[in-house]
Amino acid sequence: MLELRKDLFADERDDNLNVIGKGVQRQDMPGHVTARTRFFDDHAFDGMLHLKVVRSPHHHARIRSIDTSAAERAPGVKRVLRGADVPVNKNTLLSLINFGKDDEPSLAVSKVSYKGEPVIAILADSEAQALAARKLVRIDYDPLPAVFDVEETLKPGAPVVNETYPGNYFEYHERFDHQKLRFGDVERGFASADIVMEHRYQMSPIEHAPTETNGSIAAPEQNGRYVVHSCAQGLFFALGTTAKIVDVESNQLHFIGGTVGGGFGGKVDSLTEPLAVLGAMLTGRPVRFVLDREEEMLYGSPRGAERIYIKDGLMRDGRIVARHIRSYFDAGAYTRLSSYAAIKCTAHVPGPYWIPNVASDIYVSYTNRCPSTAMRGFGVTAVDFALEVQMDRLAEAASMDPMEFRILNAYRDGDMKPHRRAAKNTALVECVQVAAEKANWPLSEQAKRASSLIGGGAGERAQIPATQLDARGQIGRPDTRSGPVTQVLPAGTSRIAPSKQPVMEGARDGRATPTQVPRYEPQRPTAPPPPAYQPAPPPYQPASSYSPAPGHQPASPPPASPPPAAPAQTQHGAVRFSSVFGTRRR
Amino acid sequence: MAKLPIQFRLNGSDRATFVDPASNLLDTLRRGLGDFGPKYGCGQGTCGVCTVLVDGEPQLACLTLAVSCEGRQIETTSGMADGPNLHPLQDAFMDHFAAQCGFCTPGMLTAARALLAKNPQPSREEVVEAISGNICRCTGYEPIIAAILAAANAPGARRA
Numbered sequence: 001m002l003e004l005r006k007d008l009f010a011d012e013r014d015d016n017l018n019v020i021g022k023g024v025q026r027q028d029m030p031g032h033v034t035a036r037t038r039f040f041d042d043h044a045f046d047g048m049l050h051l052k053v054v055r056s057p058h059h060h061a062r063i064r065s066i067d068t069s070a071a072e073r074a075p076g077v078k079r080v081l082r083g084a085d086v087p088v089n090k091n092t093l094l095s096l097i098n099f100g101k102d103d104e105p106s107l108a109v110s111k112v113s114y115k116g117e118p119v120i121a122i123l124a125d126s127e128a129q130a131l132a133a134r135k136l137v138r139i140d141y142d143p144l145p146a147v148f149d150v151e152e153t154l155k156p157g158a159p160v161v162n163e164t165y166p167g168n169y170f171e172y173h174e175r176f177d178h179q180k181l182r183f184g185d186v187e188r189g190f191a192s193a194d195i196v197m198e199h200r201y202q203m204s205p206i207e208h209a210p211t212e213t214n215g216s217i218a219a220p221e222q223n224g225r226y227v228v229h230s231c232a233q234g235l236f237f238a239l240g241t242t243a244k245i246v247d248v249e250s251n252q253l254h255f256i257g258g259t260v261g262g263g264f265g266g267k268v269d270s271l272t273e274p275l276a277v278l279g280a281m282l283t284g285r286p287v288r289f290v291l292d293r294e295e296e297m298l299y300g301s302p303r304g305a306e307r308i309y310i311k312d313g314l315m316r317d318g319r320i321v322a323r324h325i326r327s328y329f330d331a332g333a334y335t336r337l338s339s340y341a342a343i344k345c346t347a348h349v350p351g352p353y354w355i356p357n358v359a360s361d362i363y364v365s366y367t368n369r370c371p372s373t374a375m376r377g378f379g380v381t382a383v384d385f386a387l388e389v390q391m392d393r394l395a396e397a398a399s400m401d402p403m404e405f406r407i408l409n410a411y412r413d414g415d416m417k418p419h420r421r422a423a424k425n426t427a428l429v430e431c432v433q434v435a436a437e438k439a440n441w442p443l444s445e446q447a448k449r450a451s452s453l454i455g456g457g458a459g460e461r462a463q464i465p466a467t468q469l470d471a472r473g474q475i476g477r478p479d480t481r482s483g484p485v486t487q488v489l490p491a492g493t494s495r496i497a498p499s500k501q502p503v504m505e506g507a508r509d510g511r512a513t514p515t516q517v518p519r520y521e522p523q524r525p526t527a528p529p530p531p532a533y534q535p536a537p538p539p540y541q542p543a544s545s546y547s548p549a550p551g552h553q554p555a556s557p558p559p560a561s562p563p564p565a566a567p568a569q570t571q572h573g574a575v576r577f578s579s580v581f582g583t584r585r586r
Numbered sequence: 587m588a589k590l591p592i593q594f595r596l597n598g599s600d601r602a603t604f605v606d607p608a609s610n611l612l613d614t615l616r617r618g619l620g621d622f623g624p625k626y627g628c629g630q631g632t633c634g635v636c637t638v639l640v641d642g643e644p645q646l647a648c649l650t651l652a653v654s655c656e657g658r659q660i661e662t663t664s665g666m667a668d669g670p671n672l673h674p675l676q677d678a679f680m681d682h683f684a685a686q687c688g689f690c691t692p693g694m695l696t697a698a699r700a701l702l703a704k705n706p707q708p709s710r711e712e713v714v715e716a717i718s719g720n721i722c723r724c725t726g727y728e729p730i731i732a733a734i735l736a737a738a739n740a741p742g743a744r745r746a
Binding site for chain 2: 023026032033034035039128209211212213259260261262264290292293
């Protein structure tokens, strides 16, 4: 039964719920059918300038020199912007919640890392003049080797895509090359299984292709503020990102949005707002920065491609006894939201099935492709596809009906998940039963009698099993273990040691860290002057809080470059991902 | 480049402006005359969000030279309602939830309006054909088709 928690938000709710079963008109519909809805581009300003960016023609190249003199003299051109004009020319979207390192410039300075990366912005009286001047910018590139494969890029000697992450992987907890999940002992599970099956699944990037392309218009307001008409899906997210990049207090920006001409995740990256506002600040005129259709399709960030390996241990009676998932997210050249996608993916595995031994290693790989971003369940949809195809293959291997196979393995209420939480309000059994009925798919009497309320949460299904550690005392990769296992994370425990916290740990009391409004001014490190925005990495200094026991190696595998020393007060913004780290209100 | 004077009737009103010879009708309507009903989606005639009526014929404003509209009758979604009274197609779109983000809606309404003006009782296939040049990325085609068919049967639907 669905549990209604009416105690939550009791003071904010109206229990006069009477709309189910009725058609209720959307508040924005009259505007849509009369064309009075104002999208970001449906605003007129006198003296508006049009911004166009010059993009890299190379996947990966050093910038030797940039000559904009001809473009600056071109008819109608009012200003040419380069990286040095951007106050904070390095950002990562999730820095607003202190997650990840700033790694992406608004305008590339010394190097381009994907084809289409913006290098120069041109502001002109008309779009045609900006486009004409764009052709006059001379950029001397020194092409570098590029890497496009999510596994090749992790190999030693691969070209470094993103100097902020020299190992070409996002650093979880500032030192791990992937997000890890361990539950029980998958190796023992595979050894005891009747059938072991491994398959590889490869997804493609997908462009959202909204009918309205990404864009914004920024204009000076009369009171020293700037109004920004934006297509952003997350308006305050765009506001915070823009305030950081142009280095103003957020109360100087007046963002107007709410009308998004198709988003689907492709309008959360603040692709245009920072440069539009910067242009308006520097010229004192309204500035419109809109991607044309070609830019939208080629350089609007897509859904990231994922490569997923699933290895399962199956018994002849259809029970899955072990599942190991290894996945690589293609972030493209910069992080954007891929780091979050991998966490969502980790929270989602092993799918809605009770499996006593689970291991998962999710990597975010940097490649010389267009950075990828959010799209409709990113981090979950692809792995779900892979998992369910795998389930069909397993059912076939066990000579079982695929529907009954899912009912057999589905979570029941009370089952312990690998994330050390009991499953609640489970309903896969009932969903499969209803789907089978509607499809006239015959189920056995036993499958028809199954229930999410029966058979779960008892015996080993309710327990956190002993989780095997490797010879180094870590929960490392099972396939890299050498020699017999000597250590065990005792049953019922969910953490190793504070300094080597495994994934999926929230605040210690399991409650949400209070939301903090990011304050950039006091915390912002001095922006190094471009073009030398990438200083040489500091010599290796182990973080004082991390002292491995004798004989222990750093987290597996050692990063290509030593991680920088952790700040004294490491604050993982990740703990605020409520759906993952247990910060949900209960 | 010297600008050219141009005059046409927009939603029943005489309008005059100066345009670059290379200007398309879409920019002229939006930036020149402030009618933001037609949208920019692709600039290459593939998405249909800029659809307007030129002398009653649906045309893609992004591919129509403004100077070619001299003396023509241009109609856009902005002029579809009769004062406070919505066109039957607009009512039907509201009743059938035939808009999600709303960006393709003006083009869809214009394509449907052209259809019903010529063919007051279209078949479902004819409706599908009429909006086949209009892309809805929220993929709400079914409610749109239902709305157009419903409007065809509503009183007053033949009003252009």
